[in-house]
Amino acid sequence: MHQVILDRLEEFISGSPSSREFTAHLESCEECRAEVQEMKELSGALSALRAPEEFAPSPGFYTQVSRRVEAHRPRSLWRWVWLDPTFGRRVAFASLMTLAILGSYLITRETEYSAGPPRPEAVIAQQAPADNPDMILATLASYEP
């Protein structure tokens, strides 16, 4: 099918007025004319799928839907611990956060312990000022790594 027909095919099938270009091509091109005619006829046939009459749902329809949903609901792991799935997820999240915080705290403490005893310069710096050389010598003599 040629592009000039393809561009306006849906409008033509719907019954909208066609452009002069469209009409002229359809008159001159047998292939496009035949194809468009077949498509238009089948398009009309599709209207057979319109509901023949109104069909209202029964009053208890939503209840039936709910029952069907419950019957097909996948089993949740949380059912085994009698927890509401949403509540269960919150408990799991809170537990993970607690573990993460505790773990960070423990790792930080371990880092402090593994640093070892303070170096002599640090001890000296904390103690008496530098104008007391005897103190400095005593500190250095008593230092044990």
Next chain:
Amino acid sequence: MGTLTGALPLPAFGSRAAVKTRVEYQNTVEGALVRRAQDGDEAAFREIVERYQSKVFSIIHGIVRQRNDVEDIAQQVFAKVYFSIRNFDFRSSLITWIYKITVNECFDYLRKKKVRKLVYESDLSEDEVRRVENTEPPVDRQAPADETLARHDYVVKLLTRVSEEERTLLMLKEVEGHSVEELAEMTGMNENTIKVKLFRARQKLVKAAYRLDRTPGLVAG
């Protein structure tokens, strides 16, 4: 203007209003309703059911003429809506999405019913029936008792030969009466894409019609 807009009390998607973006749609009253349903709000889901149940019944009854089966299929549709609502991405309107689910459920139902009937009437197993179905296109050689019903069954048979997306688009266009512009708004696709998809779908229908040993001229008669 199409018939689906009648189901919506909100600014109609079939109107000539500016095209709504996904973000704009999420910020509408219906978008908020969908988000509540996605969060598990049962009242929101109930509102969706009550809002669209009549339309769903109408769609199903158009495809599946047995009244006994219409309500059963409708329950299945809304159960599917319930379990799939979290996957709804606001790319199309809610009613378009529900429409697609409804049409697919109808054709699934018809396909299973046909297989069950053939299994019952023949000595073949389900697998063997499916193999026969796939290799040999069914040909209706008997004169129809009721022309309307025959035409209906014929169209349903043709529509099994196109993809789910093409089937939905064709039905929205021809059964619901929406324009290409309205389809673009409803589906989130651009108009040229819709035109191409519709054209391909129509080509498949024509091909299927020939394979079913009927010419399109007979159908329109």
